[in-house]
Amino acid sequence: MQFHARRFDNAAPVSVHIDHGRIDRIEAVDVEPAVAALWPWIAPGLVDLQVNGYGGQEFSSGRIAPDDVERILRRMDAFGVTRAAATVTTHRPEVMEHAVRTIARAAAESRDAAARLAGIHVEGPFLSPEDGPRGAHPRPFVRPPSLDEFHRLQDAARGGIRILTLSPEYDGAPEFIAAVVQTGVLVAIGHTAAQPARIRAAVDAGATMSTHLGNGAHALIPRHGGYLWAQLAEDRLVASLIADGHHLPADVLKTFVRAKTVDRCVLISDLSGMAGLAPGVHEGELCRLEILPNGKFVVAGQTEVLAGASVPLGQCAANVVHMAGASLAEAIHMASTRPSRWIGLAPGGLAAGDAADLVLFHLIEPGPTGGPPRFDVQATVLGGRVVHGAVSR
Numbered sequence: 001m002q003f004h005a006r007r008f009d010n011a012a013p014v015s016v017h018i019d020h021g022r023i024d025r026i027e028a029v030d031v032e033p034a035v036a037a038l039w040p041w042i043a044p045g046l047v048d049l050q051v052n053g054y055g056g057q058e059f060s061s062g063r064i065a066p067d068d069v070e071r072i073l074r075r076m077d078a079f080g081v082t083r084a085a086a087t088v089t090t091h092r093p094e095v096m097e098h099a100v101r102t103i104a105r106a107a108a109e110s111r112d113a114a115a116r117l118a119g120i121h122v123e124g125p126f127l128s129p130e131d132g133p134r135g136a137h138p139r140p141f142v143r144p145p146s147l148d149e150f151h152r153l154q155d156a157a158r159g160g161i162r163i164l165t166l167s168p169e170y171d172g173a174p175e176f177i178a179a180v181v182q183t184g185v186l187v188a189i190g191h192t193a194a195q196p197a198r199i200r201a202a203v204d205a206g207a208t209m210s211t212h213l214g215n216g217a218h219a220l221i222p223r224h225g226g227y228l229w230a231q232l233a234e235d236r237l238v239a240s241l242i243a244d245g246h247h248l249p250a251d252v253l254k255t256f257v258r259a260k261t262v263d264r265c266v267l268i269s270d271l272s273g274m275a276g277l278a279p280g281v282h283e284g285e286l287c288r289l290e291i292l293p294n295g296k297f298v299v300a301g302q303t304e305v306l307a308g309a310s311v312p313l314g315q316c317a318a319n320v321v322h323m324a325g326a327s328l329a330e331a332i333h334m335a336s337t338r339p340s341r342w343i344g345l346a347p348g349g350l351a352a353g354d355a356a357d358l359v360l361f362h363l364i365e366p367g368p369t370g371g372p373p374r375f376d377v378q379a380t381v382l383g384g385r386v387v388h389g390a391v392s393r
C-alpha cells in the first residue's frame with residue numbers, strides 16, 4: 001500500500017509505503033505547496049485511555065456482551081483511534097466483575113477487539129463520596145479501597161486491568177496503591193477530595209497520573225491549598241485532560257498544559273456510552289441524561305451539570321491547538337505517543353519499521369464565526385489494514 005500525506009510533526013509532504021503491517025519507508029516528495037496542502041495529515045493512530053462506551057452501550061453494565069465490546073471498539077475506527085482503554089466505572093461489585101470479565105472475553109475471542117484494546121481502565125469504586133469530586137459516580141456504590149475487591153476484579157479481568165483510578169483520601173490509601181502498583185497496574189488519582197499531603201503520599205506510593213484533572217472536583221475550592229494545585233505542581237504526575245470544549249474552559253486548559261508541560265499531558269475523550277446518540281433525553285442505566293443540540297451531555301432537566309462527554313479524541317486534539325495554543329505536533333503527542341508510552345504500549349511513529357497504526361486527517365478551518373478547526377478523519381489504518389475510510393481519494 002502506498003499513498004501521499006503530510007507529516008503531522010513537520011508538515012513535510014511524503015510518500016508512505018506500508019508492507020506486512022509496518023511502515024516500510026517514508027520518502028520526502030518534491031511537490032508544489034498548493035498540491036501538498038490538499039493531502040491529508042498523517043500521524044500515529046490516536047490512543048484514548050478513557051472510553052466508557054458508545055452508541056447507547058456503557059462498558060459498566062450488567063448486560064454487556066462480548067459482541068458489544070467489539071462493536072464499541074470498532075466504532076473508534078471512525079475517530080482515528082487505534083487503541084482505546086475500555087473504562088468500567090463505579091457500580092455494584094457483581095456488575096463491575098461482569099463488565100471486566102466480558103471485556104477480557106472479547107479480547108480473548110476476537111482479534112478485532114484485542115487489536116484495538118489498550119487494556120481495561122477501572123475508574124472507581126474507590127472514589128470520594130463527596131458531592132462534586134464524586135461527579136456522576138453513584139453515591140451508594142462508592143466505597144473505600146479494598147485489596148480483596150481489586151484482586152477479585154483483576155481475576156475476573158484475567159489480568160486485563162491496566163489502569164485504576166482512585167481517590168487517595170482514605171486511610172491506608174498509600175499501602176493500597178503500593179500493592180496495586182506492585183502488580184503492574186498503573187494508578188491514577190481522580191474524583192478526589194484528598195488533601196495535598198495525601199496526594200503526595202499517593203505519588204510516593206506509586207501513583208503516576210491525574211485522571212481528567214480539573215473535573216470530578218468541587219465547584220468552589222480554596223484559592224491556595226487543596227488537591228488541584230498539589231497535582232498541578234507534582235512533576236511525577238501526568239495529567240489526563242478532557243479538551244472537549246465543555247469540561248475545561250480555554251483559560252484553564254491552556255494554564256494546565258503550560259503548568260504540566262506538553263510531555264506531562266494526555267488527552268482523553270472520556271466518551272460516554274451515550275455518545276453517538278441523537279440530541280434529546282436518554283435513559284441511562286443509572287440516570288436520565290440529555291444531549292443538548294451543541295453536543296453537551298448534561299443530567300436531564302438543566303444545562304450545567306455534565307453527565308459525560310461525546311467529543312472524539314481527534315477533535316479534542318484540534319481543540320487543544322485552538323484553545324491552548326499547542327502546535328499540531330504537540331497536540332498529537334498528547335493524544336497518541338504520550339498515552340502509549342504511559343500505558344506501556346510501543347509509542348507509534350512515522351519511521352521505517354513502526355507499526356502501521358495510523359490516522360490520516362484534514363483540519364477544516366472554521367467559518368467566520370471562529371472556533372477550533374474540525375478534525376476530519378479521512379482514513380484509519382490498523383496493523384497495515386485500512387479499517388476506516390480510504391487512504392487516497
Ligand SMILES: [Zn+2]
Nearest residue numbers: 123135212216
Ligand atoms: Zn471520571
